[in-house]
Amino acid sequence: MIRPDTPDRTKGLASVAQEDVAGTVHGAGTDNTVEIRTAARPALIPTVRAVASDLAARADFDLDAISDLRMAVDEACATLVAMAAPGASLRCTFAVGDERIDVAARVETGTGAQLPTDSFGWRVLQTLADQVAVETGEEDGGRPALTIRLHKLAGHGL
Amino acid sequence: MTADPQYAHLTPLLEEYAGLDAGDPRRERLREQLVTGYLPVAQHIARRFNHRGEPLDDLVQVATVGLINAIDRFDPGKGGEFFSFAVPTISGEVRRHFRDQSWSMRVPRRLKDMHVSINGAVSELSQTLGRAPRPSEIADHLDLPVSEVLEGLEAAEAYRSSSLDEMLSSEDGSATVGELVGDADAELDRVDYRESLRPLLAELAPRERTIVMLRFFGNRTQTQIAGEVGISQMHVSRLLAQTLSRLRNRLDPDDRSF
Numbered sequence: 146m147i148r149p150d151t152p153d154r155t156k157g158l159a160s161v162a163q164e165d166v167a168g169t170v171h172g173a174g175t176d177n178t179v180e181i182r183t184a185a186r187p188a189l190i191p192t193v194r195a196v197a198s199d200l201a202a203r204a205d206f207d208l209d210a211i212s213d214l215r216m217a218v219d220e221a222c223a224t225l226v227a228m229a230a231p232g233a234s235l236r237c238t239f240a241v242g243d244e245r246i247d248v249a250a251r252v253e254t255g256t257g258a259q260l261p262t263d264s265f266g267w268r269v270l271q272t273l274a275d276q277v278a279v280e281t282g283e284e285d286g287g288r289p290a291l292t293i294r295l296h297k298l299a300g301h302g303l
Numbered sequence: 304m305t306a307d308p309q310y311a312h313l314t315p316l317l318e319e320y321a322g323l324d325a326g327d328p329r330r331e332r333l334r335e336q337l338v339t340g341y342l343p344v345a346q347h348i349a350r351r352f353n354h355r356g357e358p359l360d361d362l363v364q365v366a367t368v369g370l371i372n373a374i375d376r377f378d379p380g381k382g383g384e385f386f387s388f389a390v391p392t393i394s395g396e397v398r399r400h401f402r403d404q405s406w407s408m409r410v411p412r413r414l415k416d417m418h419v420s421i422n423g424a425v426s427e428l429s430q431t432l433g434r435a436p437r438p439s440e441i442a443d444h445l446d447l448p449v450s451e452v453l454e455g456l457e458a459a460e461a462y463r464s465s466s467l468d469e470m471l472s473s474e475d476g477s478a479t480v481g482e483l484v485g486d487a488d489a490e491l492d493r494v495d496y497r498e499s500l501r502p503l504l505a506e507l508a509p510r511e512r513t514i515v516m517l518r519f520f521g522n523r524t525q526t527q528i529a530g531e532v533g534i535s536q537m538h539v540s541r542l543l544a545q546t547l548s549r550l551r552n553r554l555d556p557d558d559r560s561f
Contacts, residue, residue: 209536215544265498299437
């Protein structure tokens, strides 16, 4: 996976945009979405997971749920980054709703990339998130892409 | 704290010790007697700080240092009980240990102190609620604004995870943990992964393996694991995250040569 001198490796900064996006939140009350786009590089995943954990803490998730979401985002991003096409970016959207956060993590891949669901990594995602699914599709530019969607509820047995 | 009859015989020794010159050869032996005699006090205080991410053995050692300081500095001539002087001295030493020894980056002292209070609150609230508390509940419990608790939780990320060789404390029902892991093990057998997980799990330190097994194959929350293994929820969280990332790198070595 070493690709020296691709533009993304030198840029490498995360851009964080916070905005109110009406109608994009699945089954949630208030619309409060945060989107982060980074180069699809492992070194930037800690930034993304820190955002996830911060959003969950501010939404008053219980400590188990905060930590679970943080690890789930870490796992999802690591999985996607490992499958990313050269020069791809990783885009993570966090929709903070009432007592839940919906996450969509997406990366451009090579043609025919499939995410195995019989892996330990998938088990990890299933355990940490309340629900997780994978989608294959195309980016706007027509490049193939993989998306992991998951959501986490604010607490256990509430 | 009033004088316990268990310690009554030590009071005259304290007075004798305080009366001796610094170079007196009898000091050494007296001090030893006093430290041994009051040791249960130091152990008791150390145990109050257990399950907050530091090994109990270390805490007892630090508390003993506090006890020695208390014995050296106590002045019976000023009046007052030894206990009312020793207890804050020993607790202060243990608190300082939490503050100074366990941080991987510079964190203001206020936040370090808050980390100790938050950890204590989490452990109490988890017991009463039967689940992990929310930041708002921690704030209520400590009578702090939520914003400060959030700041404290964020700072907790800089808290060094204790040494990997920190052992499962044997007094905390390892038998139950053993049974639970047995159930998780059976669950692991039922799942067929594309990777061979078992040899990798076998390479983990026993506690890390226990935690991973209970979380991913034993259907336990971090808070439940914390209670069963006898460490704090935040410690479980750190160990799980570290172990997952180590496993991930080992599971997929070809793709991960960044």
